[in-house]
Amino acid sequence: MTRAVEPREVALVDLLDRVLAGGVVITGEITLSIADLDLVRISLRALIASVRVEGSEDDDRPIT
Amino acid sequence: MTEQLVTWLYAVASAATAGGTGPLEGGTGVAGEPVRVIEGTGGTGGAGEGLAAVVGSVPLKDFDDDAMHEHLQDLRWLERSARSHHQVIGEASRHGTVIPLRFGTLFHDDDGVLGMLADRKADLAAALERVAGRTEWGVKAFADPKAFLPDPSEEPAEGDGDKPGTAYLLRRRARRKEKETAHLRVTRQAEEIHAALSELAVESAEHPPQDAGLAAYEGWMILNNSYLVADDRTADFLARVSDLKRRLTGTSVELSGPWPPYSFTALPESEHEPGSPGSPGSPGSPGSEVR
Numbered sequence: 638m639t640r641a642v643e644p645r646e647v648a649l650v651d652l653l654d655r656v657l658a659g660g661v662v663i664t665g666e667i668t669l670s671i672a673d674l675d676l677v678r679i680s681l682r683a684l685i686a687s688v689r690v691e692g693s694e695d696d697d698r699p700i701t
Numbered sequence: 702m703t704e705q706l707v708t709w710l711y712a713v714a715s716a717a718t719a720g721g722t723g724p725l726e727g728g729t730g731v732a733g734e735p736v737r738v739i740e741g742t743g744g745t746g747g748a749g750e751g752l753a754a755v756v757g758s759v760p761l762k763d764f765d766d767d768a769m770h771e772h773l774q775d776l777r778w779l780e781r782s783a784r785s786h787h788q789v790i791g792e793a794s795r796h797g798t799v800i801p802l803r804f805g806t807l808f809h810d811d812d813g814v815l816g817m818l819a820d821r822k823a824d825l826a827a828a829l830e831r832v833a834g835r836t837e838w839g840v841k842a843f844a845d846p847k848a849f850l851p852d853p854s855e856e857p858a859e860g861d862g863d864k865p866g867t868a869y870l871l872r873r874r875a876r877r878k879e880k881e882t883a884h885l886r887v888t889r890q891a892e893e894i895h896a897a898l899s900e901l902a903v904e905s906a907e908h909p910p911q912d913a914g915l916a917a918y919e920g921w922m923i924l925n926n927s928y929l930v931a932d933d934r935t936a937d938f939l940a941r942v943s944d945l946k947r948r949l950t951g952t953s954v955e956l957s958g959p960w961p962p963y964s965f966t967a968l969p970e971s972e973h974e975p976g977s978p979g980s981p982g983s984p985g986s987p988g989s990e991v992r
Contacts (some may be wrong), residue, residue: 638727646788646856648915649780650840651957654908654925656783659963661828663821667707669805670766 704883706758709734710806712961713825716740718797728792730757731779736792739811741818747951752818752825755793756811757866763899764807781790787812788958790961798833800966824968832962835903835929839957840910840942842894848951849883890921890952902928902937906964923952 711729719738728736734757741752762768773779783804790801808814818825899905908925916922930938939956947952 646784647957649783649915650911651841652783652787653768653779653915654839654911655927655960655963656787656804657803658908659906659927659966660801661713661805661806661825661966661968662803663710663968664818665762665805666712666805666809667764667807669769671808699856 702956705761707761707764708808708811709757709759710802710808710814711736711755711757711786712732712793713752713818714793714799715731715785716751716753718792718799728789729785730759730789731782732757732759732763732816734758736789739814741815741822754814754818755789755799757789759807764805795962797963798829798831800828800832801961801963821909821968828966828968832866832929832965834933834977835931835962835965836935837958837960837962838928838930838938838942839960839966840894840898840926840928841922841955841957842891843953843955844887844890844916844921844923845951845953846920849886850878861936876970883990887923887952888923891948893955894924894949894952895926897941897945898928898938900942901934902930904929904965908964914917927960929962929965 711730719740730736736755736757739754741754772782784805790799793799794801808817827941895905898902906927906929908927910922910925911918913922928938942954942956
């Protein structure tokens with residue numbers, strides 16, 4: 638019997654390891670330009686870095 | 702003009718399992734759309750029969766290149782969508798074994814999905830069989846560098862003042878040696894943890910180490926694996942994890958799960974799949990190994 642997956646929130650990073658890099662890969666009829674996890678990782682890293690820079694350097698502007 | 706809808710595929714299950722997915726009614730997916738179950742009636746000679754797909758109809762314009770370009774700048778979008786995708790799969794897995802699809806598997810319409818079910822029926826059925834009665838668990842381990850590197854306060858005293866250059870070089874060499882030793886020790890630690898866990902698992906899969914900024918951890922991530930565990934060994938596996946947590950010093954162990962079998966449902970390559978762009982060499986979970 639398959640165990641039910643608990644509804645409690647899972648860590649986003651653990652989720653991304655599985656949802657973006659795991660799962661069955663079937664080339665659908667429409668290709669999402671998210672296909673490469675590395676690209677997503679790179680863009681996330683850049684995103685986080687930019688949030689940090691904004692947070693540390695910019696005291697005049699509210700951080701969005 | 703009406704909005705063009707396309708079919709987002711969440712999971713594949715046996716028709717018997719999906720037939721009991723009543724509670725999916727009312728569930729919503731990545732675009733807030735109602736989630737549906739479609740059964741492979743096998744339009745082409747009954748080939749797709751026995752399998753069902755969990756799907757939703759989503760607006761194409763939310764996922765075209767322009768939209769994705771924007772979405773990828775938006776961590777909140779990605780989080781929300783990944784969680785929705787996962788939630789639908791998790792809901793479906795309450796009713797039995799499912800094969801989760803990678804995020805972003807899209808078809809023009811339901812017929813496209815049904816055609817795929819028919820084409821890949823043997824592979825999908827084999828994957829379902831492989832994960833039936835088994836559950837994926839995630840285990841990560843973090844080493845505290847302080848426990849593996851020598852205490853800096855115990856540095857050997859400075860050499861005599863005659864040859865400061867030589868002393869510096871010696872110190873550097875010693876430091877490099879210490880790092881190598883520490884690296885070797887954490888590697889051994891990781892191997893020990895993996896050996897203890899894989900003993901109780903059917904299969905294991907490695908994930909790349911997580912970005913420290915994203916995962917917000919300190920120290921060194923020395924292990925980030927998934928283990929596929931037979932349900933009747935779950936208690937043993939969890940006890941083993943607790944035992945490692947208690948026993949290891951300088952290394953912390955983190956458990957996640959139960960997960961739908963994201964890391965263990967790679968399909969063999971078919972002639973319809975000329976290699977997947979995401980993972981060179983093999984479709985599905987990279988680093989997946991059969992034990």
